[in-house]
Amino acid sequence: MSQLGTYLLLFALAVSGYGLIAATVGAKTGRPALVESARRCAFALFATVAAACVTMLAALLTNDFAIRYVADNSARETPAFFKALSLWAADDGSLLLWNLILAGYIAAVALRFRRDRPPTFPYALGVLFGVQVFYLTLINGPARPFASLANPPADGRGPAPLLQNHPLMAVHPPFLYLGFIGFTVPFAFGVAALLAGQGSDQWVSVIRRWTLVVWCFLTVGLVLGALWSYSVLGWGGYWAWDPVENVALLPWLTSTAFLHSVMLQERRGMARLWNIALVIGAFALMTFGTFLTRGNVLSSVHAFAQTSVGPAYLAFLALVLLAGFGLVAWRLPELRTPATLTSAISREGAFVANNVLLLAATAIILLGTTFPLVVEAVSGQQVTVGGPYFRSSVTPVFLLILLLAGTAPLLPWRATNRSRALRRLRVPATAAALVVIVTAGAGVHQVAAVAGFGLATLVFVTSTQEILTGLAIGRRGLRGGAVRALARGRRRHAGLVVHIGLALVAAGIVASSSLGQQTQVTLKTGQSTVFAGQVLRYQGLRTDQQPQRIVLTATVSVTDPGGGAAGTLGPRMNLYPASTEPIGSPSIRRGIVWDLYASVISLQQSGGSATFRFYRNPGVNWLWFGGLVMALGGAAAAWPGRRRRNPGDNQGASTTRKRTAVEAGAR
Amino acid sequence: MTSRRTRLLAGVVAVVAVIVALLMTGLGRDPSVIASPLVGRAAPNFTLPQLGGPPVTLAKLRGQVVVINFWASWCTECQVEQAALDQAWQQFQDSGVVVIGVNFQDTTGAARDYVRTDGVTYPVVEDAGSKTALAYGLRGVPETFVVNRRGRIVNHVIGPVSAATLITEINSMLLKGTQ
Numbered sequence: 001m002s003q004l005g006t007y008l009l010l011f012a013l014a015v016s017g018y019g020l021i022a023a024t025v026g027a028k029t030g031r032p033a034l035v036e037s038a039r040r041c042a043f044a045l046f047a048t049v050a051a052a053c054v055t056m057l058a059a060l061l062t063n064d065f066a067i068r069y070v071a072d073n074s075a076r077e078t079p080a081f082f083k084a085l086s087l088w089a090a091d092d093g094s095l096l097l098w099n100l101i102l103a104g105y106i107a108a109v110a111l112r113f114r115r116d117r118p119p120t121f122p123y124a125l126g127v128l129f130g131v132q133v134f135y136l137t138l139i140n141g142p143a144r145p146f147a148s149l150a151n152p153p154a155d156g157r158g159p160a161p162l163l164q165n166h167p168l169m170a171v172h173p174p175f176l177y178l179g180f181i182g183f184t185v186p187f188a189f190g191v192a193a194l195l196a197g198q199g200s201d202q203w204v205s206v207i208r209r210w211t212l213v214v215w216c217f218l219t220v221g222l223v224l225g226a227l228w229s230y231s232v233l234g235w236g237g238y239w240a241w242d243p244v245e246n247v248a249l250l251p252w253l254t255s256t257a258f259l260h261s262v263m264l265q266e267r268r269g270m271a272r273l274w275n276i277a278l279v280i281g282a283f284a285l286m287t288f289g290t291f292l293t294r295g296n297v298l299s300s301v302h303a304f305a306q307t308s309v310g311p312a313y314l315a316f317l318a319l320v321l322l323a324g325f326g327l328v329a330w331r332l333p334e335l336r337t338p339a340t341l342t343s344a345i346s347r348e349g350a351f352v353a354n355n356v357l358l359l360a361a362t363a364i365i366l367l368g369t370t371f372p373l374v375v376e377a378v379s380g381q382q383v384t385v386g387g388p389y390f391r392s393s394v395t396p397v398f399l400l401i402l403l404l405a406g407t408a409p410l411l412p413w414r415a416t417n418r419s420r421a422l423r424r425l426r427v428p429a430t431a432a433a434l435v436v437i438v439t440a441g442a443g444v445h446q447v448a449a450v451a452g453f454g455l456a457t458l459v460f461v462t463s464t465q466e467i468l469t470g471l472a473i474g475r476r477g478l479r480g481g482a483v484r485a486l487a488r489g490r491r492r493h494a495g496l497v498v499h500i501g502l503a504l505v506a507a508g509i510v511a512s513s514s515l516g517q518q519t520q521v522t523l524k525t526g527q528s529t530v531f532a533g534q535v536l537r538y539q540g541l542r543t544d545q546q547p548q549r550i551v552l553t554a555t556v557s558v559t560d561p562g563g564g565a566a567g568t569l570g571p572r573m574n575l576y577p578a579s580t581e582p583i584g585s586p587s588i589r590r591g592i593v594w595d596l597y598a599s600v601i602s603l604q605q606s607g608g609s610a611t612f613r614f615y616r617n618p619g620v621n622w623l624w625f626g627g628l629v630m631a632l633g634g635a636a637a638a639w640p641g642r643r644r645r646n647p648g649d650n651q652g653a654s655t656t657r658k659r660t661a662v663e664a665g666a667r
Numbered sequence: 668m669t670s671r672r673t674r675l676l677a678g679v680v681a682v683v684a685v686i687v688a689l690l691m692t693g694l695g696r697d698p699s700v701i702a703s704p705l706v707g708r709a710a711p712n713f714t715l716p717q718l719g720g721p722p723v724t725l726a727k728l729r730g731q732v733v734v735i736n737f738w739a740s741w742c743t744e745c746q747v748e749q750a751a752l753d754q755a756w757q758q759f760q761d762s763g764v765v766v767i768g769v770n771f772q773d774t775t776g777a778a779r780d781y782v783r784t785d786g787v788t789y790p791v792v793e794d795a796g797s798k799t800a801l802a803y804g805l806r807g808v809p810e811t812f813v814v815n816r817r818g819r820i821v822n823h824v825i826g827p828v829s830a831a832t833l834i835t836e837i838n839s840m841l842l843k844g845t846q
Contacts, residue, residue, distance in 0.1 A: 291690070333672075377692035
C-alpha cells in the first residue's frame with residue numbers, strides 16, 4: 001500500500017504539472033484546445049489525489065504499520081472512527097487532505113466554467129495548478145506520508161490523545177481547510193486578471209462569489225475550532241489568542257473587508273486596486289499562517305511536530321508576495337480609479353471605515369502574533385504576547401465595527417438624504433439605549449461590556465428592522481408574497497442576516513467574557529458546594545476500562561436550591577498509554593442563557609476526593625448559534641440566482657438593476 | 668511611467684526581502700528550546716544510584732560538559748530522542764562530555780528492560796521519589812538540560828531533543844573551553 005500511495009502522489013504531481021503548462025501555454029498562445037485539456041486535467045487530478053487519500057484511509061483502517069505514518073498515528077485499539085480521523089491528525093497526513101481539498105476546488109472551478117468562461121479563466125487555471133504543484137511537491141519530497149518502515153512494529157503509537165478525545169475533530173479541520181485553501185481560487189482569479197491585464201471589473205463578480213463560499217467555510221471552521229476548544233480542553237474558554245488561532249482569523253478579517261469593499265467596485269467602480277490587494281493579501285496571510293503552523297516556527301498547541309518543510313513554505317510565501325504584489329505594482333496605472341467619495345457619511349464612507357477597522361484589527365493581531373519572532377530576531381530574547389494585549393487593543397476596534405454594522409445599512413449611497421437614515425435609526429438606537437441602561441443598572445460595570453451589549457442590540461435591531469421593512473414593502477409592491485420579496489433583495493437581506501449572526505456572536509462574546517464566574521474546590525465523596533445558585537455534590541469516582549484508554553469519571557449531582565434534582569455532571573480524566581499526563585474532558589450542561597461547566601483538575605486518595613473547577617459561562621451558545629447564522633447568511637448571498645446568466649455580458653448590471661429597484665422601494 | 672513602475676517593483680521586492688529575512692531567523696531555531704529560569708544558574712546537585720554501576724554525583728563531574736536527560740520507560744517521546752542522546756554520547760564521551768539519563772517515575776525492572784532492549788549505552792540513574800526532578804522544575808518527560816564545565820545550566824529542551832541541537836550545543840561549549 002505504501003508503494004501504491006507513493007505512485008499515486010507522483011502521478012498527481014505529473015498531472016498537475018501538465019495542467020500548469022497546458023493552461024499557461026494555452027493562455028499565452030490563445031489555443032483553446034490546450035486550455036480545454038488543462039481543464040479536464042483537473043478531474044483526473046482530483047481522482048488521483050482522492051485515490052491516494054483512500055489508500056491512506058485503507059492503510060489506517062487495516063493497521064498497515066509498515067507505513068510510518070500509520071505506525072505513528074494509529075494503533076490496533078484505536079476505534080475505527082478515530083483511525084479514519086488520523087488521516088488529518090498529523091502533518092504529513094493533513095497535507096494529503098490539504099491536497100485533496102485544493103484538487104477539489106480546482107475540479108469545482110473546472111466544472112463551473114465548463115461552458116461559459118471569463119477571459120481570465122486560462123490564467124486562473126494555471127495559477128491554481130501552480131499552487132497545487134507546490135503542495136504536491138511538498139508531499140512527494142520533504143513530507144512523505146507513505147514513507148515505509150523497514151521493521152514494522154507490532155502495534156502503532158496511536159493518535160495524540162487530545163485528538164482522539166472528541167468527535168468534533170472530525171469536522172473542525174476539514175472545514176478550516178475548506179476555508180483556508182479556498183482562498184486559492186479568488187487569488188488565482190485576481191492574479192489572472194492582473195496577468196491578462198483586464199481593465200474591466202469583470203473579475204470582481206467571479207471572485208466575490210467564490211470568496212463568499214470560502215468565507216462561509218472559514219466562519220464555520222473558526223466557530224467549530226472554538227467549540228472544540230471549549231468542549232475538549234476543559235479550561236472553560238473558547239479562544240486563547242494562540243498564534244494558530246490568530247493566523248486563522250487574519251484571512252477571515254481580510255476577506256470580510258473584501259466582501260464589503262467589493263460593493264464599492266460593483267456599485268461605484270471604486271477601489272479596484274484596493275480590492276485586488278485584499279484578495280492577494282488574504283491568500284498571502286493564509287500562506288503565512290500555514291508557514292507559521294507547519295514550518296516549525298512557533299510553539300503552540302497546534303504546532304505540528306518537527307518537520308523539514310519550513311524552508312519550502314517560506315520560499316512559497318516569498319513567491320506569493322512577490323508575484324502578487326509585484327503584479328499589483330506593475331498594473332498600478334490601469335488599476336487606479338478616480339476617488340469619488342462625495343461624503344464621509346454615506347454608504348461608501350461606511351465601507352471605507354469598515355475596511356480601515358477590519359484591517360486595523362488584522363494589523364493588531366498580526367503584530368501581536370509575530371512580535372515574539374521579531375524580538376527574538378533582533379535581541380535574541382524570548383517574549384510572549386498574551387491575551388491581555390489582544391483583548392485591550394482589539395476590543396475598541398471590534399466595538400467600532402459593531403457601531404458601523406448597526407448604522408451603515410441605513411445610510412444611502414452618495415448621501416443625498418440623511419434625515420431618512422436618522423429616522424430609521426430611531427427604533428434601533430432606542431433599543432440599544434434601553435439595553436445599556438438595563439445592563440448598567442443590573443450591575444455590569446465594565447464600560448466595554450455595557451457598550452458591547454448596547455452595540456450588539458443596535459446591530460440586531462437595525463438588521464431585523466431592515467429585513468422586515470424590505471419584506472413589507474416588497475409585499476406591497478409585488479405580487480408573490482414574502483418569500484419572493486426576500487429573494488428580490490437577496491444580497492442585501494443575506495448581508496443583514498450575517499449582521500444578525502454577528503450581533504449574536506458579539507453578545508455571546510461580551511457575556512461570556514465579562515459575566516462569567518468560576519471557582520475551584522476540592523470535594524470529598526458526598527461533600528457538596530454551592531456555586532451559581534446550585535448545589536453541586538461529588539458522588540464518587542467511576543472507572544471504565546476501555547480498549548484504548550482508562551476513563552475516570554467523577555460524578556457530580558446538580559440540585560436546585562429548592563431541592564429539585566437538575567441532573568448530573570460527569571467530568572472525566574482519560575488515561576492513554578501514549579500520554580504521560582491524563583487528558584481531562586469537561587462536562588457541560590448547556591443552556592440557552594448559560595452553561596454550567598465542570599472540569600476535574602486532580603484526584604486524591606484514589607478518587608476519595610477530587611479537585612474541580614466549575615464555570616458558569618453565560619452566552620456561549622449564542623456564539624455557536626450566531627456563527628451558524630453568519631455562515632447561513634453568507635451561503636444565501638453566495639447562492640446562484642435562479643436565472644443562468646452569461647458571464648461577460650451585463651451580469652453585474654442586471655443584479656444591480658434588481659437591487660436598486662428594491663432599495664428604491666425601501667426608501 | 669516605466670521608472671515609476673521599476674521603483675514600485677523594487678519597493679515590493681525590498682519589503683518581501685525584509686519579511687523573508689525576518690521569518691528565516693525563526694526557521695533557524697528549535698521551538699522546543701525554551702527560555703528557562705534555570706538557564707544561567709548552577710545545576711542542582713544530586714547523587715543518585717546508577718543502574719548496574721556506582722552512584723553518580725553531579726558535583727564530581729565538574730570540568731566536564733554534562734547532558735542530563737529525564738526519561739521514563741513508559742514515555743514514547745523518549746524513545747524518539749534516545750538515538751540522538753546515544754549518538755552524542757558515542758561521539759563525545761572521550762572529549763569530556765557525559766550524558767546521564769535520569770529515570771523518572773518508573774520501576775527499576777521496566778527501566779532495565781528499556782535500557783537493554785533499546786540499547787541505551789550512557790549511564791542511567793534512578794530518581795526514586797523525584798527529588799531531583801523537583802529540583803530541576805521538571806514539567807514532564809522528556810526534558811534535557813545541558814550543564815557546562817563550571818556546573819551551570821546553559822540549555823533546557825522540553826520534549827524530544829534533536830541530534831542537531833545537542834551536537835551544536837556541545838560543540839560550541841567544547842570550543843569555548845579551548846579558548
